[in-house]
Amino acid sequence: MKEELLSLTPQELTETMRALGEGAFRGRQVFSWLHKGASFEEMSNLPKALREALAGRYDAQPVSILDTVTSKLDGTVKLLYRLRDGHVVEGVLMRYHYGNTLCVSTQVGCRMGCAFCASTLEGCARSLTAGEMIGQIVCANALLASRGEQERVGNVVLMGSGEPLDNYDNVVRFLRLLREEDGLRIGMRSVSLSTCGLVPQMRRFAGEGLPVTLSLSLHAPNDAIRRRLMPVAKAYAMDEVLAACREYIDKTGRRAIVEYALVRGVNALPEHARELASRLRGMRVHVNLIPLNSVPERALMGVSEAEVAAFLGELRARNISATRRREMGDDIEGACGQLRRRYLQENRE
Numbered sequence: 001m002k003e004e005l006l007s008l009t010p011q012e013l014t015e016t017m018r019a020l021g022e023g024a025f026r027g028r029q030v031f032s033w034l035h036k037g038a039s040f041e042e043m044s045n046l047p048k049a050l051r052e053a054l055a056g057r058y059d060a061q062p063v064s065i066l067d068t069v070t071s072k073l074d075g076t077v078k079l080l081y082r083l084r085d086g087h088v089v090e091g092v093l094m095r096y097h098y099g100n101t102l103c104v105s106t107q108v109g110c111r112m113g114c115a116f117c118a119s120t121l122e123g124c125a126r127s128l129t130a131g132e133m134i135g136q137i138v139c140a141n142a143l144l145a146s147r148g149e150q151e152r153v154g155n156v157v158l159m160g161s162g163e164p165l166d167n168y169d170n171v172v173r174f175l176r177l178l179r180e181e182d183g184l185r186i187g188m189r190s191v192s193l194s195t196c197g198l199v200p201q202m203r204r205f206a207g208e209g210l211p212v213t214l215s216l217s218l219h220a221p222n223d224a225i226r227r228r229l230m231p232v233a234k235a236y237a238m239d240e241v242l243a244a245c246r247e248y249i250d251k252t253g254r255r256a257i258v259e260y261a262l263v264r265g266v267n268a269l270p271e272h273a274r275e276l277a278s279r280l281r282g283m284r285v286h287v288n289l290i291p292l293n294s295v296p297e298r299a300l301m302g303v304s305e306a307e308v309a310a311f312l313g314e315l316r317a318r319n320i321s322a323t324r325r326r327e328m329g330d331d332i333e334g335a336c337g338q339l340r341r342r343y344l345q346e347n348r349e
């Protein structure tokens, strides 16, 4: 397989161009084209010989769109992407009044094993490169352009398949590429990174100078319940996870989000809400309640609207900022990872 260039920084591309006998300015030119989704052929301000030399050695775009499903209700688009080695990953383009938000995958599958998540059912095949993460945004931008839309992707949430901090170096590289002047120019304040609570990586990430919103998948008010839903809880106690979250908030000055999927018969009772409120007291967090999309393979059940309202009421009564997550694209495919799973099942010999 040819090398991909989309993972490289402008400085690294400049070195690559120098090695090909080109002037340093070519690095920024190529960087800018790549992040616009161009093929080498389309790089019109490059000499033909250079375009041919690049095409002979490298792949310009490591990701392509395999399929899309658009919601008739709210315009949400589910995307299925193909990577160069044939793996597929999923993404979601959400249309809000303030702009377009893309949910990006960081791994093919996931090895974290959360009980409510379809992305982990077949484990993790491999981690994505930074270029493959950028490539998902480049593809979504091309889709928007092809539909005659003026606005491009302005916000990114790392909440697709994969645990971002389990692919640490590539994710950090991706975030640095994201804000490049000649690239997508998406600032860190427009990015959210979701983690299931890998404590050492959370601590390290707090020192990177990349102040994204940290979205902590907590999903339980105590260790016993958390261990039932999330194997990672056997490695890190909730106290340690919350301490790492506090450290992140203190270092970055950003409020964190606590994700909490309500699962009937497991973590959704008013007493669980009261216990959660006591654990989060004094933290600058907002709780995002997620009525569970049922995962048939795991026999997990969601809750009623009345149960969501009761849980929310208990948190708010204790001055914990909390909302119920708005469902997007209800008419297309429910839980994350299910479009990809269906594709894999249909295309299996």
Ligand code: SF4
Pocket (backbone or CB within 6 Å): 110, 111, 112, 113, 114, 117, 118, 119, 120, 160, 161, 162, 163, 195, 196, 217
């Ligand atoms: S919820 Fe996130 S961390 Fe957990 S298995 Fe799914 S993708 Fe992995």
